[in-house]
Amino acid sequence: MAGGSRIPSEAKLVEQLGASRMTIHIALRDLSAEGVLLRRQGAGTFVAPRRIQSTFLELRNIHAEIESRGNRHSTDVLCMEVLNCDMAVATEMSIAPGSPVFHSVLVHRENGSPIQVEDRYVNPQFSADYLEQDFTTITPNEHLMAAGPLEEVEHVVQAIPADESNSALLDMKAGDPVLLLRRRTWSRGMIASSARLAHPGARFSLAGRMSVKH
Amino acid sequence: MAGGSRIPSEAKLVEQLGASRMTIHIALRDLSAEGVLLRRQGAGTFVAPRRIQSTFLELRNIHAEIESRGNRHSTDVLCMEVLNCDMAVATEMSIAPGSPVFHSVLVHRENGSPIQVEDRYVNPQFSADYLEQDFTTITPNEHLMAAGPLEEVEHVVQAIPADESNSALLDMKAGDPVLLLRRRTWSRGMIASSARLAHPGARFSLAGRMSVKH
DNA sequence: GAACTCGTGTTGTATATACAACTAGATGCA
DNA sequence: TGCATCTAGTTGTATATACAACACGAGTTC
Numbered sequence: 277m278a279g280g281s282r283i284p285s286e287a288k289l290v291e292q293l294g295a296s297r298m299t300i301h302i303a304l305r306d307l308s309a310e311g312v313l314l315r316r317q318g319a320g321t322f323v324a325p326r327r328i329q330s331t332f333l334e335l336r337n338i339h340a341e342i343e344s345r346g347n348r349h350s351t352d353v354l355c356m357e358v359l360n361c362d363m364a365v366a367t368e369m370s371i372a373p374g375s376p377v378f379h380s381v382l383v384h385r386e387n388g389s390p391i392q393v394e395d396r397y398v399n400p401q402f403s404a405d406y407l408e409q410d411f412t413t414i415t416p417n418e419h420l421m422a423a424g425p426l427e428e429v430e431h432v433v434q435a436i437p438a439d440e441s442n443s444a445l446l447d448m449k450a451g452d453p454v455l456l457l458r459r460r461t462w463s464r465g466m467i468a469s470s471a472r473l474a475h476p477g478a479r480f481s482l483a484g485r486m487s488v489k490h
Numbered sequence: 491m492a493g494g495s496r497i498p499s500e501a502k503l504v505e506q507l508g509a510s511r512m513t514i515h516i517a518l519r520d521l522s523a524e525g526v527l528l529r530r531q532g533a534g535t536f537v538a539p540r541r542i543q544s545t546f547l548e549l550r551n552i553h554a555e556i557e558s559r560g561n562r563h564s565t566d567v568l569c570m571e572v573l574n575c576d577m578a579v580a581t582e583m584s585i586a587p588g589s590p591v592f593h594s595v596l597v598h599r600e601n602g603s604p605i606q607v608e609d610r611y612v613n614p615q616f617s618a619d620y621l622e623q624d625f626t627t628i629t630p631n632e633h634l635m636a637a638g639p640l641e642e643v644e645h646v647v648q649a650i651p652a653d654e655s656n657s658a659l660l661d662m663k664a665g666d667p668v669l670l671l672r673r674r675t676w677s678r679g680m681i682a683s684s685a686r687l688a689h690p691g692a693r694f695s696l697a698g699r700m701s702v703k704h
Numbered sequence: 705g706a707a708c709t710c711g712t713g714t715t716g717t718a719t720a721t722a723c724a725a726c727t728a729g730a731t732g733c734a
Numbered sequence: 735t736g737c738a739t740c741t742a743g744t745t746g747t748a749t750a751t752a753c754a755a756c757a758c759g760a761g762t763t764c
């Protein structure tokens with residue numbers, strides 16, 4: 277139901293559902309406390325507008341972000357492969373060492389200037405056709421969101437010096453600060469994907485603003 | 491009350507407070523939903539242990555974080571002053587240029603090693619006694635939280651090279667990556683405080699994990 | 705037109721009752 | 735000792751009732 281739209285009053289829900297008013301009242305009260313509904317005494321009960329939630333924890337979508345700034349997004353695909361995972365990747369993805377994983381490396385550009393190196397591992401059990409996608413027209417993020425419901429996200433942010441590979445790809449000098457966002461996503465009970473998103477410190481920041489409840 | 495300790499049962503609270511059991515039950519239920527209490531059917535009601543959540547959007551508390559890692563937190567106070575704000579600070583704080591603001595610079599240490607330089611401006615209208623605090627025993631964060639209800643938080647994260655001042659304070663070489671967290675907080679309808687929290691990239695990361703609703 | 709009043713519909717709160725579900729300790733028994 | 739069973743105490747849920755507090759629009763009055 278769309279945010280802001282009104283839902284039936286307690287009295288009407290009593291009729292429709294056959295439960296007592298107190299039962300319904302407490303259920304609505306809980307949903308209100310969770311932020312799902314907004315209730316105004318004397319006025320009614322409404323579906324809450326989507327939660328104001330900053331881009332830290334939300335799944336940031338690089339494509340949408342660049343477009344929202346009115347700029348042009350383009351992608352270079354550097355690597356698309358399947359490989360047998362080593363110990364580090366196996367631990368990171370919680371899968372058996374040596375089992376196959378998909379691996380991709382992309383560079384995202386804003387008006388031609390490199391803004392993110394996306395080094396991503398994907399669980400084949402989550403998305404069997406990952407390597408068949410054309411990532412110049414759809415982002416891995418978008419493909420994965422369509423492949424299954426997002427259940428959990430983990431983010432770690434670090435500032436690290438650019439290594440030779442990153443510095444070349446991001447048009448920086450080696451040792452310059454890189455803002456590294458590591459993200460793991462869970463879906464259908466497994467780790468769907470683990471990504472390292474490296475950004476040039478000089479040209480990139482993560483911002484978020486939120487209201488605090490109560 | 492200490493985390494984990496038990497509070498009286500609903501029946502006893504009915505006696506002590508003279509309210510009906512349902513009233514008390516609903517009150518405890520709400521506190522449980524907020525995470526203040528933990529209730530186990532059949533067992534009792536307990537004070538919840540302090541929330542373990544060091545996420546981006548929650549107000550991170552450097553003191554609590556260090557202690558939760560079992561380490562020792564100490565603070566060096568480098569500067570406590572009132573000054574008439576320049577154009578940049580006035581804009582940042584949304585106050586009139588030239589009006590007085592409080593300014594403090596602290597270094598937070600974990601087991602003696604510098605982990606954060608906190609460069610903070612505070613609105614005197616929000617906390618008139620800011621400069622009288624002893625920030626070796628209480629963090630500015632804690633003082634400000636007590637001074638008024640937090641209404642809104644803005645965070646910006648950047649990776650920047652350490653300048654001479656930061657590199658000396660954080661025990662790094664100039665140019666090494668610094669993870670800079672800029673935070674502004676709103677309270678009672680004004681900008682209460684604006685802080686620049688600089689961390690050594692090599693020894694610090696911001697982590698957050700969340701479940702996604704629906 | 706503007707301001708006020710009032711009534712209906714809405715949510716908020718408090719109460720009393722009844723039973724279900726679960727826990728933890730005490731008890732009994734082999 | 736070890737195990738099963740019982741029981742008192744606790745929280746979870748659903749119900750019916752009553753009244754308070756608030757919002758909003760219709761109608762009235764000036």
